Amino acid sequence: MTLEQGNLELEKIGNSISNLNSQIAALTTEKKNAPAGEQLSYTTQIQELQTNVKQEEYNYKVKELEVNRTKKSLESSTVTSTIAGIIQEINPDPGYDDYSGEKQAFMSILSTGKYRIKGKISEQNIGELQPGMDVTVRARNNQEEIWKGSVDVIDTEKPESSSQSEMYSGSDSSARATKYPFYVTLETSDGLMLGQHVYIEPGTGVNTEGLHLMTAYIVDADGKEPYVWVANKKDRLEKRTVKLGAYDEEQDTWEITEGLKETDYIVWPDGECKEGAAVQKNENVQAGGMEEGE
Structure with a gap:
């Protein structure tokens, strides 16, 4: 039941009660002037109408409770945006996301902050x-x-x-x-x-002169011959030994003093990395970069 339907039904019941009371008033007036032989008939009609009034009054109270519950439900369903912004899109019939299965947003708001x-x-x-x-x-x-x-x-x-990795890879997965x-x-x-x-x-970009690389990309960083996986000019994996400089504990990065240039493309080291394996470049990410954004 919608709130509008509930209010219409309340109005209908209220009109019915008014009509019944008008009939009772008319019969009561007629009864006063009726002969003795018709008094019982008038009394019976009036009592029947009074019973109908009580039933309609009960129906009104029940419907009124339903309407009040609907009002409260609508009030509690109001969602306040956590940001100030401009309504960018309204989707009156949101479907479900094909990937996650979650219901799509009813409204999209562009933040103005x-x-x-x-x-x-x-x-x-x-x-x-x-x-x-x-x-x-x-x-x-x-x-x-x-x-x-x-x-x-x-x-x-x-x-x-x-379909394309943010990083280099030698595997389809x-x-x-x-x-x-x-x-x-x-x-x-x-x-x-x-x-x-x-x-x-x-990091904050402070004191980052030279090339710095996160420890996760360096294999055997604490060993004698640390190395990284690099894509060579033929787009093939190459195991390249690097020389490490200072370690930044806060950012968990190593300074690369030899073996790698900022223009090199590096590969995430995993068990599938093998020398000579074909790789696919992402031109937006190179050594020292993390991710692209917008």
Whole structure:
């Protein structure tokens, strides 16, 4: 029952009660002038109508309770947005997401407050991110233009499948790796345009002269011959020995002093990495970069 239907039914019952009371009043007047032989008939009619009035009054109270419950249900179903913004899209008949099976949003709101950067990270690399982690955001067209921020949310409930890996891979399974969206809140968004594509890097960008690489990419970092998996000019996997410099404990990164250049493409080291294996490049990610965002 909708609230409108309930109110219409209440009005209908109220009109019925008024009509019955009018009939009772008319019969009562007629009874006063009726002969003695008709008094019983009038009394019976009046009592029957009075019984009908009581039944309708009961029906009114029951329907009134239903209407009040409907009102409370509607009041409690009001959802208040946690952000200030502009309604971007309303979907009056939301369906279900083909991938997650979850119901799609009824309304999309574009925040008018601080910008958040959306990035994607593969399931192999998701362990590198933690909520609250400091990151540096760089403009793609001018990497000297940077913004500071921190990881706000890592949405592991809504994975996205992709046909191309964010990283290098020598296996088809990695090329189809699942991606997870994450969001970065910026200290300031001055100079950043809505929808602008950027690079997202771990750390604050302070004291990072030279090439620094996260420990997870370096095999045997504590050994005598640490190495990384690199894609050579023929797009084949190559095991390359590197020389390590200073270790940054806070960012869990090593300075690479020899063996790797910023233009090199590196591969996530797993059991499937073999020398000579074919790899597929993602031109948006190179050594030292983490993820792309917008």
